[in-house]
Amino acid sequence: xxxxxxxxxxxxxxxxxxxxxxxxxxxxxxxxxxxxxxxxxxxxxxxxxxxxxxxxxxxxxxxxxxxxxxxxxxxxxxxxxxxxxxxxxxxxxxxxxxxxxxxxxxxxxxxxxxxxxxxxxxxxxxxxxxxxxxxxxxxxxxxxxxxxxxxxxxxxxxxxxxxxxxxxxxxxxxxxxxxxxxxxxxxxxxxxxxxxxxxxxxxxxxxxxxxxxxxxxxxxxxxxxxxxxxxxxxxxxxxxxxxxxxxxxxxxxxxxxxxxxxxxxxxxxxxxxxxxxxxxxxxxxxxxxxxxxxxxxxxxxxxxxxxxxxxxxxxxxxxxxxxxxxxxxxxxxxxxxxxxxxxxxxxxxxxxxxxxxxxxxxxxxxxxxxxxxxxxxxxxxxxxxxxxxxxxxxxxxxxxxxxxxxxxxxxxxxxxxxxxxxxxxxxxxxxxxxxxxxxxxxx
Numbered sequence: 001x002x003x004x005x006x007x008x009x010x011x012x013x014x015x016x017x018x019x020x021x022x023x024x025x026x027x028x029x030x031x032x033x034x035x036x037x038x039x040x041x042x043x044x045x046x047x048x049x050x051x052x053x054x055x056x057x058x059x060x061x062x063x064x065x066x067x068x069x070x071x072x073x074x075x076x077x078x079x080x081x082x083x084x085x086x087x088x089x090x091x092x093x094x095x096x097x098x099x100x101x102x103x104x105x106x107x108x109x110x111x112x113x114x115x116x117x118x119x120x121x122x123x124x125x126x127x128x129x130x131x132x133x134x135x136x137x138x139x140x141x142x143x144x145x146x147x148x149x150x151x152x153x154x155x156x157x158x159x160x161x162x163x164x165x166x167x168x169x170x171x172x173x174x175x176x177x178x179x180x181x182x183x184x185x186x187x188x189x190x191x192x193x194x195x196x197x198x199x200x201x202x203x204x205x206x207x208x209x210x211x212x213x214x215x216x217x218x219x220x221x222x223x224x225x226x227x228x229x230x231x232x233x234x235x236x237x238x239x240x241x242x243x244x245x246x247x248x249x250x251x252x253x254x255x256x257x258x259x260x261x262x263x264x265x266x267x268x269x270x271x272x273x274x275x276x277x278x279x280x281x282x283x284x285x286x287x288x289x290x291x292x293x294x295x296x297x298x299x300x301x302x303x304x305x306x307x308x309x310x311x312x313x314x315x316x317x318x319x320x321x322x323x324x325x326x327x328x329x330x331x332x333x334x335x336x337x338x339x340x341x342x343x344x345x346x347x348x349x350x351x352x353x354x355x356x357x358x359x360x361x362x363x364x365x366x367x368x369x370x371x372x373x374x375x376x377x378x379x380x381x382x383x384x385x386x387x388x389x390x391x392x393x394x395x396x397x398x399x400x401x402x403x404x405x406x407x408x409x410x411x412x413x414x415x416x417x418x419x420x421x422x423x424x425x426x427x428x429x430x431x432x433x434x435x436x437x438x439x440x441x442x443x
Contacts, residue, residue: 049151050377050413051292052140054300055285055327055347056125056173059307062353062363063371064392065316066094068111077355077391080313088382096320099328105382106331106340106375108442112386112395113370115402116351120307123175125350126300128406128433136424138177140406141185141298143422143432144413152295154247156186159291161284163302173300178424185300188252251294252287262286264329280304280319282326289333292343297413306349310360323347331375344377344412346405355391369395372405377412379442403436411438 062079064070069083069092083092086104093101093109100107117124123131126139138146141158150157160174174185250256266282280303288299303323308315327347334340352370353363369388375381387397407417410432417436421429 049295049297049342051296051343052144052298052377052409052413053285053288053292053330053343053345054126054140054298055345056122056300056302057304057306057323057347057349058122058302059120059305060349060351060353060365060370061306062308062312062316063111063369063388064353064355065312065363066097066320067109067371067373068388068392069094070390070392073355073391076357079357081316091384094320096316097324099324100373103328103331106335108374108379108381109384110372110374110386110400110405110439111369111384111388112397112399113348113352113372113402113405114368114395114399116367116370118351118365118367121350122173122302124402125348126173126175127177128403136177137430138179138183138422139173139175139185139300140409141174141300142176142179142183144297144410144415145185146179146183146422147415147420148297148413150295151297152247155251155291155295156248157295157297158183158185158300159296159298160185160187160300161287161302162187163284163304164281173302178430179422180425188248247294251290251296254283254287254290257286257290261329261333264332265326280322282322282329285326285330286333289330289337289339289343293337293339303347308353308362309358309364310362312353312357312362314361327373327375334376340376341378342376344379344409345375346372346409347374348372348405352392355393366393368393370402374408374442377409379408379412383441385439385441400439401436403433404439407433407436408438408442411443 064073064077065079065081069081070078071083072078082095084095084098084101085092086101088104091104091109093104115130117130119131121131123129126141127137128140129137137143139158141160145157148157158174162173174187176183254262262283265286284301285303288301291299303326304319306315306319327345330345331340334343334345348370350370351365351367354366356363358364369392385398386395386400388394389396410417410420415432417432417438421431424430
C-alpha cells in the first residue's frame with residue numbers, strides 16, 4: 001500500500017510528511033523498523049562483537065532466599081530454604097539452584113548492591129539511573145546502539161524480548177530517554193514480527209517498490225535544505241536490508257535450533273504462574289543467545305514476576321528451578337560456542353526483599369540491599385562481592401552501587417564511562433553514569 005499525503009500535512013519545520021510504503025507491516029519513511037536504525041547514524045561499527053544479555057527479574061527477587069541465605073537468622077527472618085555448597089569452596093547459594101552452584105567458577109555474585117529505589121522501576125534496571133529527576137536517560141541497549149552502531153546491517157543492535165504476557169511494567173522495557181523514539185529497541189512480537197514478513201511480495205517486486213520510493217524522494221530532495229530526506233534514504237535502505245535478510249528471522253526461529261539444545265534450556269513444563277504478571281519463558285533465554293550470536297549487541301528479557309508480598313517460598317519453588325536451568329544452560333551454551341568472554345550475562349531485579357517475613361508468608365520491598373548474578377564478559381568470576389549483616393538487612397562490607405554495575409556492563413562492551421557521552425534534547429553531553437567506575441573486583 002502506498003499512501004501519498006496532501007500538501008497540508010506538514011511538520012513543524014514546514015517539511016511535508018513523506019508518503020509511506022508499507023510492505024507486510026514494514027512502514028518506511030521514518031517509522032517502525034527504519035526508526036530503529038536512526039540511533040546508529042552517528043556511530044561507527046566495531047571490529048569485535050561484544051554483547052549484553054540482561055535478564056530482568058521483575059518485581060525484585062529476595063536476596064536472602066537466593067544468593068545470600070542466612071540459615072542462622074531467627075525464626076520470622078530465616079527462610080525455608082537451605083544453603084548448598086558451590087564449585088567454589090566457601091560460597092553457598094540456595095538449594096533450589098544446584099545447576100548454578102555447579103557452575104560457580106563461571107559466575108560472580110554481588111551481595112551488596114545498593115542505590116535501588118523503593119518503587120518498582122524497570123527504568124533503573126535498564127538505565128542504572130533512578131526514575132525521579134534522572135534527566136531522562138536511555139536504556140543501556142539504546143545507548144550502546146547509538147555509541148557502537150550495529151554489527152550486521154540486517155540485525156538491530158538492541159532487541160527486547162517481551163514476556164509471554166506483557167503488563168504495564170514489562171511494556172516499559174527499553175526506554176529511549178533523551179535519545180528519542182529513534183533509539184527504540186526492536187520488539188519481535190505482534191506488529192514487530194510483521195516487519196519481517198513480505199506477505200507474498202517477491203524480492204523483485206520489493207526492489208521495484210524500493211525504486212519507486214527512491215523516485216518519490218528525488219522529487220523533494222532538492223527542496224530539503226535540512227537533509228532529512230537524504231538521511232531517510234539511509235535508514236530505509238537499512239530497513240530493506242533487514243526485510244530481505246533471513247538473519248534476524250532465523251535467529252528468532254527455534255525450529256532452526258537443535259532439539260537437544262532447546263531441552264537444556266526448557267524441560268517443556270511451563271510451571272504454574274503464582275503471581276500473574278507477565279510470566280516467564282526459558283526459551284527466550286535461548287533466543288537471546290541466538291540473537292547475540294547473529295549480531296545483536298544488547299538483548300533484554302523480562303523473566304517472570306518476583307513481587308512476593310505473599311507466598312514467597314511457594315512462588316520461589318516454582319520459579320527458581322526454571323531460572324537455574326535457563327541461566328545455567330545459557331552459560332554452558334555461550335562457553336561451548338566460544339562466546340562467553342564476549343557476552344556478559346546480567347541477572348537482577350529492582351531491589352531486595354525485607355528481612356522479616358510478613359503475615360502472608362511474603363517479603364516486602366527492601367531497597368537497602370539487592371543482589372545480582374553475573375557471568376561472562378571477560379570478568380573475573382568464581383567470587384562473591386560484598387557482605388550483609390546476620391539478617392541480610394544492611395551492607396557490612398563493600399557496597400556496590402547500581403551505577404557501578406552499569407559502568408561494568410559498559411566497560412565489558414569496550415565503552416569508557418569516564419569519557420563517553422550522549423547528547424540530550426538540548427545538545428548537552430550527558431555521561432552514561434554519574435562518577436562511578438567499573439567494579440574493580442571484576443575487571
